[in-house]
Amino acid sequence: MHEFSIAQNIVEILIQAVEDNRLVKVESITIEAGELRQIVPESLEMGFDALKTEIGSPPAIKDCRLNLVIVPQKVNCMDCHCHFYPEELCYICPDCGSINTEVMEGDKMIIKSIEGETD
């Protein structure tokens, strides 16, 4: 259940953004989670919903919807510079067989944006 800790971080960042931008209502928050992070969407949503309505949370976020976008992995071959999707979790370059590869996308968790209203 790392989703609950992640939801806590999301709500902390959200509350900060509400203050910074003087929002009175937040409609939605969009999260991009890399596939490699193995987020269970239902668990993240459950944690987020519990925290946003918790006593002490700003009323502006209580109806905020969580949009979760799962980002597939993209790997770069540092030898032949091709980009590939690791089929069956194989990170060896399918073109040249190199093991010098790095994950470019699909390994991070980012808050992309929030949609809200000011006064």
Place this chain on the structure above:
Amino acid sequence: MIIELNQNIMDSNNSRADEIRKILAEHNLVMINIISSPGSGKTSLLEKTLGELGKNFRLGIIEGDVNTTRDARRLEGFGLPITAVNTRGACHLNSTIILKALDELPLSNLDCIIIENVGNLVCPSEFDLGEHAKIALSSVPEGDDKPQKYPLLFREAKCLILNKIDLLPYVPFDRKVFYKDIENLNPKLPLIETSCITGEGLDTWIKWITDFITTNRTPG
């Protein structure tokens, strides 16, 4: 209106992990984080490692447990500084917990800190603790499918130990499958087979960790 944030969700954990890295650098300390399922032999491996490793380095231990301090008590006999951390139900250690635990260790008198994480293959891999290396521990009775099921840990680890190899004749574990999956997932990952019962492979593991600590400390 739409406000673009583009903020890493783990920022607060990561910035505290940066603080930890600074503290470790100031004290010329290497920190290792051992991660595995419950019951795969983290504490047993430490019991078999600390004596030998302690001959070359001054060690400190951070012992993570969801509940109880039983694991810390098992290691008390070595007479090393141990901080027992109880996560009170949480499934992982985070950088705030480690930062506090460091406060309780005599950092100036240590060369290396070993963290025994809470038994779990998913959550601990997510959290940067400022460590120099995550060590993954997998054990034969868990089955050969763990790398495929929990790829993040096996991607993040700097060394993988396959423990309880004395049980290979008794349980269905296909070594070829395990090795093939690791080769695909993380082709550069060193894999060391050990048994804490027969002692097999422990010398290879102790050599690996000795070399790792030596390489990551500034000489002198």
